[in-house]
Amino acid sequence: MTADLERPQAADTGAGLLEKEARLTDHLSRLGSVIVAFSGGTDSAYLAYAAHTILGDRALAVTADSASYPSRHRAIAAGLASQYRLRHEFIVTDEMDNADYRANAPDRCFHCKTELFGKLTAMARARGFAAVLDGANADDRGDYRPGRQAARDHGVLSPLDAAGLTKAEIRELSRRAGLPTWDQPASACLSSRIPYHSEVTREKLQTIEQAENALAALGFRVFRVRHHGDLARIEVGPDELARAFEPPMRAAIVRDVKAAGYQYVTLDLQGYRMGSLNEGILLTAV
Numbered sequence: 540m541t542a543d544l545e546r547p548q549a550a551d552t553g554a555g556l557l558e559k560e561a562r563l564t565d566h567l568s569r570l571g572s573v574i575v576a577f578s579g580g581t582d583s584a585y586l587a588y589a590a591h592t593i594l595g596d597r598a599l600a601v602t603a604d605s606a607s608y609p610s611r612h613r614a615i616a617a618g619l620a621s622q623y624r625l626r627h628e629f630i631v632t633d634e635m636d637n638a639d640y641r642a643n644a645p646d647r648c649f650h651c652k653t654e655l656f657g658k659l660t661a662m663a664r665a666r667g668f669a670a671v672l673d674g675a676n677a678d679d680r681g682d683y684r685p686g687r688q689a690a691r692d693h694g695v696l697s698p699l700d701a702a703g704l705t706k707a708e709i710r711e712l713s714r715r716a717g718l719p720t721w722d723q724p725a726s727a728c729l730s731s732r733i734p735y736h737s738e739v740t741r742e743k744l745q746t747i748e749q750a751e752n753a754l755a756a757l758g759f760r761v762f763r764v765r766h767h768g769d770l771a772r773i774e775v776g777p778d779e780l781a782r783a784f785e786p787p788m789r790a791a792i793v794r795d796v797k798a799a800g801y802q803y804v805t806l807d808l809q810g811y812r813m814g815s816l817n818e819g820i821l822l823t824a825v
Contacts, residue, residue: 556708563702564593572597572668574659576695577627578608579616582674582706584720585713586699590672591625599668600625603655605632606741607728609748611755619720630658640730641739645685647730652689660693671695678706724761724776733766746800753795757788761811769802777810 567573567590575587577600590598602608602616613629620627632654634640640650659671673690675697690697699709713721729744729751743766750764750771761776773792775783782788783806796804 556711559702559704559708560712563589563698563704566698566701567593567598570594570670570696572670573599574663574668574671575600576655576659576671576673577602577616577620577625578674578726579612579619579720580674580726581713581720581723582676582699582709584616584619584718584723585709585716586672586674587619587625588623588713588716588718591623596626597668598626599666600627601659601662602627602629603632604629606635606744607651607730607739609726609729609751611752612726615720615723619718623718630662632658635739635741643730643733643735643737643739645735647685647735647739649685649689651728651730652686653692656689656693656695660695673697675700676706676709677703732764737766749799750796750801753799754792757791757795759783763811764796765807770805771796771799771801771803772805772807774807774809774811780806780808780810 572594573590575583575590575598577583577587579602583600587598587600591600600616600620602613604613617627619625632651634651634654637650637654640647640654656671656673662668663671671693673695675684675687675690676699679687679700689695704712710721729747730739732747733739733743747764747766751762754762754764754773754775759775759779759782761779763774765772765774773783773796783792789806792806793804
């Protein structure tokens with residue numbers, strides 16, 4: 540089983556995992572009807588699948604369509620919904636209209652999730668769904684995640700967390716269910732590539748997305764393009780660093796990332812790690 544680069548740990552594959560799965564099933568059954576905030580990532584994909592399995596068409600998976608959400612992730616979400624016959628819709632979110640979001644302070648995610656959960660809870664009220672769910676898991680409890688406050692503000696429930704399921708356990712349950720997302724690398728919105736206090740703009744997001752699409756096309760699996768003005772600082776998975784430094788590949792990376800709009804291209808020798816831009820809060824934002 541592929542290790543989660545953000546929080547590597549072993550999954551409980553025995554009776555404890557089955558007990559947590561049963562707890563999740565009971566929770567979803569008692570809710571009766573739900574809207575699942577469905578990004579297409581490992582956690583929300585498993586939650587949407589479980590909700591559909593238990594509730595059928597009384598479970599609606601909804602994916603945000605926004606400038607900060609990579610188009611390849613929208614395609615993953617749509618493909619999963621089609622493959623597993625999930626009831627699925629997209630909803631346009633307008634966090635880019637919020638000056639507090641664009642200011643890109645450390646609470647940026649609060650403003651993004653406030654926009655998303657506000658629209659999802661309004662949809663739930665209008666259509667008679669009992670609850671809105673997100674994919675937060677038990678591992679998220681100790682992290683700094685301002686989006687969790689937005690979830691609490693809107694009464695959004697986190698059944699994976701309530702069941703005590705960790706990321707590794709969700710991957711294991713996803714593997715058993717045959718979901719292709721079981722070993723999918725962790726993902727985050729494109730705005731997370733921009734240093735705090737450097738304004739989020741549509742142009743920056745488009746440049747980042749084009750550069751990351753280029754890395755995906757070159758066959759890299761785990762990567763981020765960190766945006767530092769006209770410099771792209773590329774992080775790839777530690778096991779992919781050697782390949783990135785092979786002369787033909789290095790030349791291809793430089794060519795394609797420059798074509799996205801960057802003047803300078805660097806490879807971070809530490810490789811990908813969660814929240815690396817937190818290290819740069821004291822650096823001058825561009």
